[in-house]
Amino acid sequence: MLFNVHPDSTVPIYEQIVGQVIFGIASGDLAAESLIPSVRELAQVLLVHPNTVARAYQELERHGVVASRRGRGMEVTAEAPDLCKELRRDIVQKRIREALREAVCSALSEEEIRKLLEQEVSRLNGKRRG
Amino acid sequence: MLFNVHPDSTVPIYEQIVGQVIFGIASGDLAAESLIPSVRELAQVLLVHPNTVARAYQELERHGVVASRRGRGMEVTAEAPDLCKELRRDIVQKRIREALREAVCSALSEEEIRKLLEQEVSRLNGKRRG
Amino acid sequence: MLFNVHPDSTVPIYEQIVGQVIFGIASGDLAAESLIPSVRELAQVLLVHPNTVARAYQELERHGVVASRRGRGMEVTAEAPDLCKELRRDIVQKRIREALREAVCSALSEEEIRKLLEQEVSRLNGKRRG
Amino acid sequence: MLFNVHPDSTVPIYEQIVGQVIFGIASGDLAAESLIPSVRELAQVLLVHPNTVARAYQELERHGVVASRRGRGMEVTAEAPDLCKELRRDIVQKRIREALREAVCSALSEEEIRKLLEQEVSRLNGKRRG
DNA sequence: GTGGTCTAGACCACG
């Protein structure tokens, strides 16, 4: 499981972590009933403060995708995989929708926007395969 | 000239205003050497605090796209139109790139991402024409 | 509006604050559309750290009983009074139910429990009027 | 002897176990000079960690209601039955007092509180007999 | 070892 957080994003770090865990569960990297990385462990990997991770985990618990197991850690719930697939779609769709809305209201033409999109999609697929 | 700010976005309001003005200049809605709306006027239209607008204007001044004319207001500079066309592309591209990067790292397949994109593009074009 | 928190309770302080605000809204002490005390102000009154109050306020926001007004404070929502009357009942009922469940499983007889209850009710009503 | 622990209560599990043993001794289910269940046995029944049970037993030993008998286990002391009857009353009374204090400070009327109490008492008696 | 709570104090965005 690989975590990607960007400390300089306008999106709070804890929210990025929430998203990453949701993605991990949706993709199957984090299986139902398994334990997610401990607060301290993930904090060390991401170079953020444990409190920041803890806050993300509380949010995830609130969403019902993980449950705290006293003294053991945070466990992925049985319903999480289905739930996270929905949440993942919502997150990605929302982000894309906002980007496109901004593109439209920037008065760029539809062709220009499509060109930009195609270009960025190819760019990322290059990265993905590379 | 139409301004769109979304108070619940993670993007700060003043930054949204900066973007809107840049878009307005790039599209020609705000012509070179013309005056942009006064701080108070725009604050009233957008239902935000005048300080927030003032801060956005400072940022625009820093970018060199507007210049304050004592006693008259803020004027679009001569170089602004070209500059803003570049800035506009950068802004839109950056936002799209980030949205797609997130889509990719969510482990959605390329196909699913393309489907989402197409769906959202149509949705916005519907709105644009409607 | 009077706040009662007990630092040595097993119930976390932030949760006690959540309850107190809900009670205040349910009773009408905190009216819809009004601002609740600021984080710093309440922290000073309760002699707790501002972060603790902030956490309580986030929880309340999540419940939909207050909403953050950027730069102004936290506002009681329009739906809050009705919502809080329900929440209040749930909180009080839950606490009473747990106390009684414990009383029953302590193997005290029904009479003894009733006697204890009556005694404590009178005691509190004495306090309330005194 | 039946043990009831609620893992999601704000009351620590070890403290719940302490209470349950005190109740058992007060009611006569656990007789003076008899052995209480072993740490491992009780841990298995309650599905909690043996350390948690061990901690509860330490607490009970500190209260003087059980004493460890090398090689045999933990024995209910001779003074325990009387002591536990007092402790039981204190525990139940404290819990009820706190629940009622909260009810009062929630600004529910005396009438409403009495109604809630009556309703919950009947509910539990239904369970007790059922 | 685990997560949960709390204090402390920094910086930021916004009004």
Place this chain on the structure above:
DNA sequence: GTGGTCTAGACCACC
């Protein structure tokens, strides 16, 4: 002034 986020590090309950 407001709330929001983050770092830092303490102590606790539990496994």
